Amino acid sequence: MRRTHVPAPLRNAVSALLVTLLAVSAALLGAGxxxxxxxxxxxxxxxxxxxxAYATQGPSIVRPDDGTxxxxxxxxxEDSSDADRPRHAPDFGAICADTPAKGGTKRVALVIDPGTPEDAPDGERPPALRTACAQVAPDASSAEALASVAKPLRYDSSAMICAISGYPKTGCGEQVPGDGDGGTKDSSEKPSAPADDDEGGSSGGGPSAGLVVGIAAVLLLGAAAVFQARRRR
Incomplete structure:
Protein backbone atom coordinates (compact mmCIF):
# COMPACT_ATOMS: atom_id res chain seq x y z
CA MET A 1 0.00 0.00 0.00
CA ARG A 2 1.37 3.36 -1.01
CA ARG A 3 1.72 5.96 1.69
CA THR A 4 -0.43 9.03 1.07
CA HIS A 5 1.43 12.31 0.97
CA VAL A 6 -0.44 15.43 2.05
CA PRO A 7 1.20 18.69 0.99
CA ALA A 8 2.41 20.75 3.95
CA PRO A 9 0.42 23.89 2.98
CA LEU A 10 -2.81 21.87 2.91
CA ARG A 11 -2.05 20.22 6.25
CA ASN A 12 -1.30 23.58 7.81
CA ALA A 13 -4.47 25.17 6.42
CA VAL A 14 -6.71 22.35 7.66
CA SER A 15 -5.04 22.34 11.09
CA ALA A 16 -5.48 26.10 11.39
CA LEU A 17 -9.16 25.74 10.44
CA LEU A 18 -9.77 23.13 13.14
CA VAL A 19 -7.97 25.19 15.79
CA THR A 20 -10.07 28.23 14.87
CA LEU A 21 -13.31 26.25 14.99
CA LEU A 22 -12.45 24.84 18.42
CA ALA A 23 -11.59 28.30 19.75
CA VAL A 24 -14.84 29.79 18.42
CA SER A 25 -16.85 26.90 19.88
CA ALA A 26 -15.29 27.37 23.32
CA ALA A 27 -15.92 31.11 23.19
CA LEU A 28 -19.58 30.67 22.24
CA LEU A 29 -20.22 28.08 24.92
CA GLY A 30 -18.43 30.16 27.54
CA ALA A 31 -20.34 33.30 26.59
CA GLY A 32 -23.62 31.45 26.83
CA ALA A 53 -39.09 26.31 52.70
CA TYR A 54 -39.96 27.94 49.37
CA ALA A 55 -43.74 28.40 49.25
CA THR A 56 -45.59 26.38 46.63
CA GLN A 57 -48.57 28.78 46.53
CA GLY A 58 -48.80 32.55 46.36
CA PRO A 59 -49.53 34.72 49.42
CA SER A 60 -52.96 35.68 48.09
CA ILE A 61 -53.98 31.99 48.17
CA VAL A 62 -52.37 30.76 51.39
CA ARG A 63 -54.43 31.24 54.57
CA PRO A 64 -51.99 30.65 57.42
CA ASP A 65 -52.96 29.26 60.80
CA ASP A 66 -52.44 31.12 64.04
CA GLY A 67 -48.78 30.82 65.05
CA THR A 68 -47.45 30.56 61.49
CA GLU A 78 -32.51 31.81 38.49
CA ASP A 79 -35.15 29.48 39.96
CA SER A 80 -36.72 28.35 43.23
CA SER A 81 -33.78 26.08 44.08
CA ASP A 82 -31.41 29.03 43.66
CA ALA A 83 -33.52 31.58 45.60
CA ASP A 84 -32.05 33.30 48.66
CA ARG A 85 -33.82 32.62 51.96
CA PRO A 86 -34.80 35.34 54.44
CA ARG A 87 -31.81 36.16 56.65
CA HIS A 88 -33.70 35.83 59.93
CA ALA A 89 -34.76 32.68 61.74
CA PRO A 90 -38.49 31.80 61.59
CA ASP A 91 -39.02 32.26 65.33
CA PHE A 92 -42.68 32.93 66.11
CA GLY A 93 -42.08 33.33 69.85
CA ALA A 94 -39.52 36.07 69.37
CA ILE A 95 -41.35 37.93 66.60
CA CYS A 96 -44.76 37.97 68.29
CA ALA A 97 -43.55 38.23 71.89
CA ASP A 98 -45.00 41.74 72.27
CA THR A 99 -48.32 40.96 70.55
CA PRO A 100 -50.61 39.06 72.95
CA ALA A 101 -53.24 36.68 71.60
CA LYS A 102 -56.68 38.21 71.13
CA GLY A 103 -60.02 36.49 70.65
CA GLY A 104 -61.41 36.49 67.12
CA THR A 105 -57.97 37.02 65.55
CA LYS A 106 -54.86 35.09 64.63
CA ARG A 107 -51.21 36.07 64.77
CA VAL A 108 -48.86 35.56 61.84
CA ALA A 109 -45.15 36.29 62.28
CA LEU A 110 -43.55 37.87 59.22
CA VAL A 111 -39.92 38.32 58.20
CA ILE A 112 -39.51 41.00 55.53
CA ASP A 113 -36.01 40.92 54.02
CA PRO A 114 -35.37 43.48 51.24
CA GLY A 115 -32.06 41.82 50.42
CA THR A 116 -28.64 43.27 49.66
CA PRO A 117 -27.42 46.28 47.66
CA GLU A 118 -26.06 43.88 45.02
CA ASP A 119 -29.61 42.73 44.24
CA ALA A 120 -31.17 46.19 44.33
CA PRO A 121 -32.38 47.89 41.14
CA ASP A 122 -30.20 50.66 39.76
CA GLY A 123 -30.46 53.82 41.84
CA GLU A 124 -32.14 52.15 44.83
CA ARG A 125 -30.89 50.94 48.18
CA PRO A 126 -32.74 48.26 50.16
CA PRO A 127 -34.23 49.20 53.53
CA ALA A 128 -33.27 47.22 56.62
CA LEU A 129 -34.59 43.74 57.28
CA ARG A 130 -37.46 43.79 59.74
CA THR A 131 -39.95 41.50 61.43
CA ALA A 132 -43.60 42.10 62.28
CA CYS A 133 -46.42 40.29 64.01
CA ALA A 134 -49.63 40.64 62.01
CA GLN A 135 -52.84 40.26 64.01
CA VAL A 136 -55.62 39.64 61.52
CA ALA A 137 -58.97 37.94 61.04
CA PRO A 138 -58.96 34.13 61.27
CA ASP A 139 -59.65 33.71 57.54
CA ALA A 140 -57.10 36.31 56.36
CA SER A 141 -54.64 35.35 53.63
CA SER A 142 -50.89 35.79 53.85
CA ALA A 143 -51.20 38.78 51.52
CA GLU A 144 -53.73 40.39 53.86
CA ALA A 145 -51.47 39.74 56.84
CA LEU A 146 -48.58 41.37 54.97
CA ALA A 147 -50.71 44.36 53.99
CA SER A 148 -51.63 44.97 57.63
CA VAL A 149 -47.99 45.63 58.58
CA ALA A 150 -46.09 46.56 55.40
CA LYS A 151 -48.03 49.02 53.26
CA PRO A 152 -47.83 50.15 50.56
CA LEU A 153 -47.81 46.97 48.52
CA ARG A 154 -47.61 46.95 44.74
CA TYR A 155 -48.85 44.13 42.51
CA ASP A 156 -48.82 43.43 38.79
CA SER A 157 -51.77 42.22 36.71
CA SER A 158 -51.05 38.58 37.60
CA ALA A 159 -51.17 39.30 41.37
CA MET A 160 -47.40 38.98 41.71
CA ILE A 161 -45.99 41.10 44.56
CA CYS A 162 -43.82 43.80 43.01
CA ALA A 163 -43.07 45.97 46.06
CA ILE A 164 -43.37 45.70 49.84
CA SER A 165 -43.42 48.92 51.89
CA GLY A 166 -42.78 50.73 48.62
CA TYR A 167 -39.59 48.82 47.78
CA PRO A 168 -38.56 48.71 45.03
CA LYS A 169 -40.07 51.80 43.45
CA THR A 170 -40.16 50.31 39.96
CA GLY A 171 -39.86 46.95 38.25
CA CYS A 172 -41.56 43.63 38.82
CA GLY A 173 -39.89 40.28 38.24
CA GLU A 174 -37.64 41.69 35.52
CA GLN A 175 -34.92 39.55 33.98
CA VAL A 176 -31.37 40.37 35.02
CA PRO A 177 -28.25 39.42 33.01
CA GLY A 178 -25.92 37.05 34.81
CA ASP A 179 -22.82 39.22 34.34
CA GLY A 180 -23.22 40.80 37.77
CA ASP A 181 -23.43 44.39 36.51
CA GLY A 182 -26.80 45.02 38.15
CA GLY A 183 -28.39 46.02 34.85
CA THR A 184 -31.76 44.80 33.71
CA LYS A 185 -33.57 43.98 30.55
CA ASP A 186 -37.29 43.77 30.12
CA SER A 187 -38.89 40.37 29.85
CA SER A 188 -42.34 39.67 28.50
CA GLU A 189 -42.60 36.75 30.91
CA LYS A 190 -42.66 37.69 34.59
CA PRO A 191 -43.25 34.50 36.56
CA SER A 192 -44.16 34.55 40.23
CA ALA A 193 -41.09 32.36 40.56
CA PRO A 194 -38.24 31.98 38.06
CA ALA A 195 -38.73 29.24 35.49
CA ASP A 196 -37.38 25.78 36.37
CA ASP A 197 -34.68 24.24 34.23
CA ASP A 198 -36.88 21.31 33.18
CA GLU A 199 -39.64 23.31 31.51
CA GLY A 200 -38.31 22.57 28.06
CA GLY A 201 -36.87 26.00 27.22
CA SER A 202 -33.47 27.52 27.54
CA SER A 203 -32.75 28.12 31.20
CA GLY A 204 -31.28 31.53 31.61
CA GLY A 205 -29.44 32.40 28.42
CA GLY A 206 -27.13 29.39 28.00
CA PRO A 207 -26.23 28.08 24.54
CA SER A 208 -29.17 26.52 22.76
CA ALA A 209 -29.23 22.91 21.62
CA GLY A 210 -29.22 24.13 18.01
CA LEU A 211 -26.02 26.08 18.58
CA VAL A 212 -24.26 23.09 20.14
CA VAL A 213 -25.40 20.78 17.32
CA GLY A 214 -24.27 23.32 14.73
CA ILE A 215 -20.81 23.58 16.29
CA ALA A 216 -20.51 19.80 16.39
CA ALA A 217 -21.51 19.58 12.71
CA VAL A 218 -18.88 22.13 11.68
CA LEU A 219 -16.19 20.29 13.62
CA LEU A 220 -17.26 17.03 12.00
CA LEU A 221 -16.97 18.59 8.55
CA GLY A 222 -13.51 19.84 9.42
CA ALA A 223 -12.44 16.37 10.50
CA ALA A 224 -13.86 14.94 7.27
CA ALA A 225 -11.82 17.45 5.28
CA VAL A 226 -8.64 16.24 6.98
CA PHE A 227 -9.56 12.62 6.24
CA GLN A 228 -10.24 13.36 2.57
CA ALA A 229 -7.01 15.32 2.27
CA ARG A 230 -5.02 12.40 3.62
CA ARG A 231 -6.55 10.07 1.03
CA ARG A 232 -5.60 12.27 -1.91
CA ARG A 233 -2.29 11.92 -3.58
Whole structure:
Protein backbone atom coordinates (compact mmCIF):
# COMPACT_ATOMS: atom_id res chain seq x y z
CA MET A 1 0.00 0.00 0.00
CA ARG A 2 1.37 3.36 -1.01
CA ARG A 3 1.72 5.96 1.69
CA THR A 4 -0.43 9.03 1.07
CA HIS A 5 1.43 12.31 0.97
CA VAL A 6 -0.44 15.43 2.05
CA PRO A 7 1.20 18.69 0.99
CA ALA A 8 2.41 20.75 3.95
CA PRO A 9 0.42 23.89 2.98
CA LEU A 10 -2.81 21.87 2.91
CA ARG A 11 -2.05 20.22 6.25
CA ASN A 12 -1.30 23.58 7.81
CA ALA A 13 -4.47 25.17 6.42
CA VAL A 14 -6.71 22.35 7.66
CA SER A 15 -5.04 22.34 11.09
CA ALA A 16 -5.48 26.10 11.39
CA LEU A 17 -9.16 25.74 10.44
CA LEU A 18 -9.77 23.13 13.14
CA VAL A 19 -7.97 25.19 15.79
CA THR A 20 -10.07 28.23 14.87
CA LEU A 21 -13.31 26.25 14.99
CA LEU A 22 -12.45 24.84 18.42
CA ALA A 23 -11.59 28.30 19.75
CA VAL A 24 -14.84 29.79 18.42
CA SER A 25 -16.85 26.90 19.88
CA ALA A 26 -15.29 27.37 23.32
CA ALA A 27 -15.92 31.11 23.19
CA LEU A 28 -19.58 30.67 22.24
CA LEU A 29 -20.22 28.08 24.92
CA GLY A 30 -18.43 30.16 27.54
CA ALA A 31 -20.34 33.30 26.59
CA GLY A 32 -23.62 31.45 26.83
CA UNK A 33 -22.85 30.34 30.39
CA UNK A 34 -21.68 33.82 31.41
CA UNK A 35 -24.95 35.35 30.24
CA UNK A 36 -27.21 33.08 32.30
CA UNK A 37 -30.04 35.23 33.59
CA UNK A 38 -32.03 35.42 36.80
CA UNK A 39 -35.09 37.34 37.94
CA UNK A 40 -35.29 40.16 40.48
CA UNK A 41 -38.37 39.63 42.63
CA UNK A 42 -39.90 39.08 46.08
CA UNK A 43 -39.92 35.36 46.89
CA UNK A 44 -42.37 33.91 49.41
CA UNK A 45 -41.29 31.49 52.16
CA UNK A 46 -42.90 29.39 54.87
CA UNK A 47 -41.40 28.06 58.07
CA UNK A 48 -40.36 24.42 58.08
CA UNK A 49 -39.55 24.40 61.78
CA UNK A 50 -36.15 26.00 62.28
CA UNK A 51 -35.54 26.73 58.59
CA UNK A 52 -37.31 28.13 55.53
CA ALA A 53 -39.09 26.31 52.70
CA TYR A 54 -39.96 27.94 49.37
CA ALA A 55 -43.74 28.40 49.25
CA THR A 56 -45.59 26.38 46.63
CA GLN A 57 -48.57 28.78 46.53
CA GLY A 58 -48.80 32.55 46.36
CA PRO A 59 -49.53 34.72 49.42
CA SER A 60 -52.96 35.68 48.09
CA ILE A 61 -53.98 31.99 48.17
CA VAL A 62 -52.37 30.76 51.39
CA ARG A 63 -54.43 31.24 54.57
CA PRO A 64 -51.99 30.65 57.42
CA ASP A 65 -52.96 29.26 60.80
CA ASP A 66 -52.44 31.12 64.04
CA GLY A 67 -48.78 30.82 65.05
CA THR A 68 -47.45 30.56 61.49
CA UNK A 69 -44.17 32.19 60.43
CA UNK A 70 -43.77 33.39 56.84
CA UNK A 71 -41.03 35.28 55.05
CA UNK A 72 -40.49 37.50 52.02
CA UNK A 73 -37.06 37.96 50.44
CA UNK A 74 -36.08 40.33 47.64
CA UNK A 75 -33.20 39.01 45.53
CA UNK A 76 -32.04 37.91 42.10
CA UNK A 77 -32.27 34.18 41.46
CA GLU A 78 -32.51 31.81 38.49
CA ASP A 79 -35.15 29.48 39.96
CA SER A 80 -36.72 28.35 43.23
CA SER A 81 -33.78 26.08 44.08
CA ASP A 82 -31.41 29.03 43.66
CA ALA A 83 -33.52 31.58 45.60
CA ASP A 84 -32.05 33.30 48.66
CA ARG A 85 -33.82 32.62 51.96
CA PRO A 86 -34.80 35.34 54.44
CA ARG A 87 -31.81 36.16 56.65
CA HIS A 88 -33.70 35.83 59.93
CA ALA A 89 -34.76 32.68 61.74
CA PRO A 90 -38.49 31.80 61.59
CA ASP A 91 -39.02 32.26 65.33
CA PHE A 92 -42.68 32.93 66.11
CA GLY A 93 -42.08 33.33 69.85
CA ALA A 94 -39.52 36.07 69.37
CA ILE A 95 -41.35 37.93 66.60
CA CYS A 96 -44.76 37.97 68.29
CA ALA A 97 -43.55 38.23 71.89
CA ASP A 98 -45.00 41.74 72.27
CA THR A 99 -48.32 40.96 70.55
CA PRO A 100 -50.61 39.06 72.95
CA ALA A 101 -53.24 36.68 71.60
CA LYS A 102 -56.68 38.21 71.13
CA GLY A 103 -60.02 36.49 70.65
CA GLY A 104 -61.41 36.49 67.12
CA THR A 105 -57.97 37.02 65.55
CA LYS A 106 -54.86 35.09 64.63
CA ARG A 107 -51.21 36.07 64.77
CA VAL A 108 -48.86 35.56 61.84
CA ALA A 109 -45.15 36.29 62.28
CA LEU A 110 -43.55 37.87 59.22
CA VAL A 111 -39.92 38.32 58.20
CA ILE A 112 -39.51 41.00 55.53
CA ASP A 113 -36.01 40.92 54.02
CA PRO A 114 -35.37 43.48 51.24
CA GLY A 115 -32.06 41.82 50.42
CA THR A 116 -28.64 43.27 49.66
CA PRO A 117 -27.42 46.28 47.66
CA GLU A 118 -26.06 43.88 45.02
CA ASP A 119 -29.61 42.73 44.24
CA ALA A 120 -31.17 46.19 44.33
CA PRO A 121 -32.38 47.89 41.14
CA ASP A 122 -30.20 50.66 39.76
CA GLY A 123 -30.46 53.82 41.84
CA GLU A 124 -32.14 52.15 44.83
CA ARG A 125 -30.89 50.94 48.18
CA PRO A 126 -32.74 48.26 50.16
CA PRO A 127 -34.23 49.20 53.53
CA ALA A 128 -33.27 47.22 56.62
CA LEU A 129 -34.59 43.74 57.28
CA ARG A 130 -37.46 43.79 59.74
CA THR A 131 -39.95 41.50 61.43
CA ALA A 132 -43.60 42.10 62.28
CA CYS A 133 -46.42 40.29 64.01
CA ALA A 134 -49.63 40.64 62.01
CA GLN A 135 -52.84 40.26 64.01
CA VAL A 136 -55.62 39.64 61.52
CA ALA A 137 -58.97 37.94 61.04
CA PRO A 138 -58.96 34.13 61.27
CA ASP A 139 -59.65 33.71 57.54
CA ALA A 140 -57.10 36.31 56.36
CA SER A 141 -54.64 35.35 53.63
CA SER A 142 -50.89 35.79 53.85
CA ALA A 143 -51.20 38.78 51.52
CA GLU A 144 -53.73 40.39 53.86
CA ALA A 145 -51.47 39.74 56.84
CA LEU A 146 -48.58 41.37 54.97
CA ALA A 147 -50.71 44.36 53.99
CA SER A 148 -51.63 44.97 57.63
CA VAL A 149 -47.99 45.63 58.58
CA ALA A 150 -46.09 46.56 55.40
CA LYS A 151 -48.03 49.02 53.26
CA PRO A 152 -47.83 50.15 50.56
CA LEU A 153 -47.81 46.97 48.52
CA ARG A 154 -47.61 46.95 44.74
CA TYR A 155 -48.85 44.13 42.51
CA ASP A 156 -48.82 43.43 38.79
CA SER A 157 -51.77 42.22 36.71
CA SER A 158 -51.05 38.58 37.60
CA ALA A 159 -51.17 39.30 41.37
CA MET A 160 -47.40 38.98 41.71
CA ILE A 161 -45.99 41.10 44.56
CA CYS A 162 -43.82 43.80 43.01
CA ALA A 163 -43.07 45.97 46.06
CA ILE A 164 -43.37 45.70 49.84
CA SER A 165 -43.42 48.92 51.89
CA GLY A 166 -42.78 50.73 48.62
CA TYR A 167 -39.59 48.82 47.78
CA PRO A 168 -38.56 48.71 45.03
CA LYS A 169 -40.07 51.80 43.45
CA THR A 170 -40.16 50.31 39.96
CA GLY A 171 -39.86 46.95 38.25
CA CYS A 172 -41.56 43.63 38.82
CA GLY A 173 -39.89 40.28 38.24
CA GLU A 174 -37.64 41.69 35.52
CA GLN A 175 -34.92 39.55 33.98
CA VAL A 176 -31.37 40.37 35.02
CA PRO A 177 -28.25 39.42 33.01
CA GLY A 178 -25.92 37.05 34.81
CA ASP A 179 -22.82 39.22 34.34
CA GLY A 180 -23.22 40.80 37.77
CA ASP A 181 -23.43 44.39 36.51
CA GLY A 182 -26.80 45.02 38.15
CA GLY A 183 -28.39 46.02 34.85
CA THR A 184 -31.76 44.80 33.71
CA LYS A 185 -33.57 43.98 30.55
CA ASP A 186 -37.29 43.77 30.12
CA SER A 187 -38.89 40.37 29.85
CA SER A 188 -42.34 39.67 28.50
CA GLU A 189 -42.60 36.75 30.91
CA LYS A 190 -42.66 37.69 34.59
CA PRO A 191 -43.25 34.50 36.56
CA SER A 192 -44.16 34.55 40.23
CA ALA A 193 -41.09 32.36 40.56
CA PRO A 194 -38.24 31.98 38.06
CA ALA A 195 -38.73 29.24 35.49
CA ASP A 196 -37.38 25.78 36.37
CA ASP A 197 -34.68 24.24 34.23
CA ASP A 198 -36.88 21.31 33.18
CA GLU A 199 -39.64 23.31 31.51
CA GLY A 200 -38.31 22.57 28.06
CA GLY A 201 -36.87 26.00 27.22
CA SER A 202 -33.47 27.52 27.54
CA SER A 203 -32.75 28.12 31.20
CA GLY A 204 -31.28 31.53 31.61
CA GLY A 205 -29.44 32.40 28.42
CA GLY A 206 -27.13 29.39 28.00
CA PRO A 207 -26.23 28.08 24.54
CA SER A 208 -29.17 26.52 22.76
CA ALA A 209 -29.23 22.91 21.62
CA GLY A 210 -29.22 24.13 18.01
CA LEU A 211 -26.02 26.08 18.58
CA VAL A 212 -24.26 23.09 20.14
CA VAL A 213 -25.40 20.78 17.32
CA GLY A 214 -24.27 23.32 14.73
CA ILE A 215 -20.81 23.58 16.29
CA ALA A 216 -20.51 19.80 16.39
CA ALA A 217 -21.51 19.58 12.71
CA VAL A 218 -18.88 22.13 11.68
CA LEU A 219 -16.19 20.29 13.62
CA LEU A 220 -17.26 17.03 12.00
CA LEU A 221 -16.97 18.59 8.55
CA GLY A 222 -13.51 19.84 9.42
CA ALA A 223 -12.44 16.37 10.50
CA ALA A 224 -13.86 14.94 7.27
CA ALA A 225 -11.82 17.45 5.28
CA VAL A 226 -8.64 16.24 6.98
CA PHE A 227 -9.56 12.62 6.24
CA GLN A 228 -10.24 13.36 2.57
CA ALA A 229 -7.01 15.32 2.27
CA ARG A 230 -5.02 12.40 3.62
CA ARG A 231 -6.55 10.07 1.03
CA ARG A 232 -5.60 12.27 -1.91
CA ARG A 233 -2.29 11.92 -3.58
Missing amino acids: SAQAAGYRYWSFWESSGTDW VQGFRFAVS
